[in-house]
Amino acid sequence: MNPFQAAVDASFNHLGIEAVLEQDGRRETVRLLPYEEDDYADFGETRLKDRSGSYEIRNGEFEGFSKGAILEVSGARRKVQSWDVKDRVRLKKILRTIPA
Numbered sequence: 001m002n003p004f005q006a007a008v009d010a011s012f013n014h015l016g017i018e019a020v021l022e023q024d025g026r027r028e029t030v031r032l033l034p035y036e037e038d039d040y041a042d043f044g045e046t047r048l049k050d051r052s053g054s055y056e057i058r059n060g061e062f063e064g065f066s067k068g069a070i071l072e073v074s075g076a077r078r079k080v081q082s083w084d085v086k087d088r089v090r091l092k093k094i095l096r097t098i099p100a
Helices: 003-015
Strands: 017-023 026-035 040-043 046-049 053-058 070-073 076-084 092-099
Antiparallel strands (some): 070 076
């Protein structure tokens, strides 16, 4: 295993929260890391921060799932709206979710 994969796995195993990912009858337990971007919106002189539902997931745990998958995190159900990959080695995805 390469050192980058080992570091990502250690982070998810020690800091990740357990969640359930389901789609089309398939149901898997996965580990997620909450992901918070620094996206703000300006409304006049007030800066607003959107409460997003973004989570990092290891690529291998998201294989076979796609847009529309349901993620159950801490009792809340969220629908995967899209995802993004920002790490150069492509070891994890950032899932963008909305309430389901």
